[in-house]
Amino acid sequence: MRNIGGFIAQKKITRAIIAYLKLTKQKCQWLHNKNSAWAELPDDDADVELSLRGLYWDSDKRPRTLLYNITVPFFKNNVDLVLFNCSTEDLTREIIKTPSIYIALGELKGGIDPAGADEHWKTARTTLNRIHEAFSKKKLKPYTFFIGAAIETKMATEIWEMLDQSILENAANLTNENQIASIAQWLCSL
16 A cells, blocks of 8 residues: 555656646656656646656756656665756766766655654655765755655654755645645756
8 A cells, every 4th residue: 555655646746747847838758667768748648647757857948857766876775756957868877876966856755644654754754864964975965855645743843843954955745735836846946
């Protein structure tokens, strides 16, 4: 069931990003997860997120590539969402080893059971800490963010403190449409 929650969460954030890109009339490409081919996002993009592994767009003439579930080579951990400063043509296994092309890294937790919320947050917080440690060794600080479906009061307090201290640059509750729209706009504007 946990994988279903993650799948639904990824689908929801993807829909929000695509909606923002369409509203702002930005051209977008998508990466098919079966054949690993990039293609223009079709006008009728219904259910494209079911087979999607990444998105590409230009942000003020700067290339942006977002990939899902990437193992970051220089700290060997999986990260749920990674935004790169490169085009799809430049995105290679070698370039992924270059820390300076990472713009933002985020954790996405789609589980809705309040009883498991703390465990999801601990896992996400551990990954976020590893991101900070790995990049600080390289004297870099990409943006970090957290999106969760079940956010309990104690978690919310910790998340707010991390935002206040600029440890996290953004966070959203997956069940709040305004917060999802806001984080999608933020990602697309970086």
